[in-house]
Amino acid sequence: MIALDDTDRAILRLLQADATLSAGAIGREVGLSQPAAWRRVSRLQEAGVLAGRRVELDLDALGFGVTVFLGVKLATKGRVSLTDFERAITAIPEVQSVHHVLGLYDYRLRVVARDISDFERILRRRIMTLPGVGEVEANVLLSEERRPGPLGTGAARPPA
Incomplete structure (x- = not known):
């Protein structure tokens, strides 16, 4: 460090x-x-x-008016390679970020779409058809406040 x-x-x-x-x-x-x-x-x-x-792109100006956070639980852990799932999910251009996490879901995804109908199409035709996808939970972003993070807050500094 x-x-x-x-x-x-x-x-x-x-x-x-x-x-x-x-x-x-x-x-x-x-x-x-x-x-x-x-x-x-x-x-x-x-x-x-x-x-x-x-x-930083302005998604609204590009016509992407909906952002959805998806929790994805794989149905067949061990049968489907995590690497294969990650490779497949990152090939979907509307998926902006993929986070492998601990907790109720295996992955958290940030997905952008033109509108709710477009999101439904992405979910049904692209995401739900991937091998190993089991349970999915969607949370639609209502508003976002950008925070500068630890460097901008004057938070405690890590030990040197």
Whole structure:
């Protein structure tokens, strides 16, 4: 684990908010020169703290007005490979994330659809037809509040 100082945390908060910031813009915000900010960002990348940079898409603007969280319980544990299920479920483009979890369900999925009818089609024709799928529970997202996570909250820092 890499030791992070306050400047590193400030850089991470900035990149969480806008991953497209240049080293110069980051440096101006945290009081570093462009080369010093670039070295800090590079160090964070090399240490694996920065795992990638993403562009956030506006799903509503793209016509995906419904988000559903699915709990999926596999019916035949041991008979169907978890890897096979994961490979099949990630091939469905509307499935935005797949989480293998402990608890009542084996997987939690985030699925986007144009509307409820489109979601029903995805569920019936794509998800429920996968081998090993048993019980499914759907929760429709009503609203979402984005929270910045531990770096933006001033939460306790992990031990160094």
